Amino acid sequence: MPELPEVETYRRIFERNALDRVITRIEVRDARILSGITPRTLSRTFVAKRFTRARRHGKHFFAESDGGKSLHLHFGMTGDLDTTPASSPEPRFAKVIFTFGEERLAFLDARLFGFCSIAPSLESFVATNGLGIDALDPRLDAPHFARIVGERRGALKAVLMSQEVVAGLGNLYVDELLFATGVHPAAKANELSAKKLREMHGAMVEILQRVIAIHDRGADYPPEYLISNREENGRCPRCGGKLARETLFGRTTFYCRKHQRPKC
C-alpha cells in the first residue's frame, strides 16, 4: 500500500518517464477514478501541454504542467504507475492513460481507493485540506516533531497515521517506526518523553530514506525489519518471540509485546 516511500518512488518514475514531453492523448478507462472532474476536463486541461515538475507531499503526488494546473494523483491502497511503450499491450487495471507520442504512462488502480484529479497547485491542496508537514521535509527537525506529536493526546499509532500531524506515514511504516523505537502502539503521544519523541523522529527519517533507497535498487526489506516478519505467526526479529497481531484503531497492527512498551 503506497505510503511516502512508495509515492516517492512513483514520483521518480514519473520524473524519468513523463516530464517535458507533449501529452498527445489522455484516456480514462474508468471514470470512477476521477475526483471532481470529468474525462473531458482532464483532456482539455492537459492535452497538448507538458508536465514540467513532479512533486510529492505525504502520499499525494502532483505533476505541474506548463498550462499552470497540476495533475493530482493519490494511490490509495493499490495505485501504481506503469511506463511501457504506447504500442505494447495495455497494463492490467489501467484507469487513466497518458500518451506522449510513442510513449505511455498509465495510472493503475485495481481497487479504486486512489484518485486522479486536478489541483491549482500542491500548496493550495495542502493548505485547503489541512495536511501536516511532510515527514521528510527538512524543516521537520527533531524538536519540531517532538512538539507537534507530543501535544497530541491520542494513541501514537493513531497520531502518526493522521495526515494532519505528519503527512506520509501509513499503517506499515507506523508499525515499523513503533517497533524500531520500542513503543507500544496504544501509548499516548503526550505521555512519551521528549527524548523518546526525538529518537522517534530520527528513526522515522532513517526508515523512510532507507526504504526509498531499497525501492530504488529493487531490493528486499532487511530481515530485521518488522515488515519482513509481518505475517500470521510471525516472529520478532529481535527476540524471536511470537509477534502480536491485533486490530488497533481500525488497522491491522503488528508489534512485539516484549519490546514495545506503553511508557517510554
Add this chain to the structure above:
DNA sequence: AATTCCTCCTGATAGC
C-alpha cells in the same frame, strides 16, 4: 479533541 464505526472497491486468498 479523540475515537469508533461505516463506506467506498475488488483482487487475492483460504476454506470447503
Add this chain to the structure above:
DNA sequence: TGCTATCAGGAGGAAT
C-alpha cells in the same frame, strides 16, 4: 476444479 466467504486498507464523514 470451482465456488464462496473473508480480508485488506487510505481517507472522509457521521456519530458519540
